[in-house]
Amino acid sequence: MTGAHELDPEMENWPGLKRYVCPKCYSNVHWVNPKAFPGMRLVSLGCLDDPSAFKISSTVQNQYRPTWCPQIDAETAFDSYP
Numbered sequence: 001m002t003g004a005h006e007l008d009p010e011m012e013n014w015p016g017l018k019r020y021v022c023p024k025c026y027s028n029v030h031w032v033n034p035k036a037f038p039g040m041r042l043v044s045l046g047c048l049d050d051p052s053a054f055k056i057s058s059t060v061q062n063q064y065r066p067t068w069c070p071q072i073d074a075e076t077a078f079d080s081y082p
Contacts, residue, residue: 022047036081045072 003023019031030043042060045051051072058076065071 014033014036016035017031017033020029021027022029027047028044029047030041032041048054056072056074058078059072059074060078060081062077063079
């Protein structure tokens with residue numbers, strides 16, 4: 001994302017985590033964690049105008065999915081982080 005602010009929070013349970021947030025409202029846009037999820041970039045689906053434009057391989061944190069948000073068709077779904 002062009003113009004996203006990179007945050008490098010010191011989180012004991014997630015070493016190496018880098019968050020990228022919207023420069024206007026500081027909402028999470030995407031994040032990387034090379035130790036926990038090597039080679040992956042996690043994207044906040046709510047930031048996309050058209051999520052169907054992408055093939056979604058997995059979803060996480062489904063236990064927190066609002067009731068008004070439909071289940072997303074993905075190859076793998078996790079209630080929490082695997």
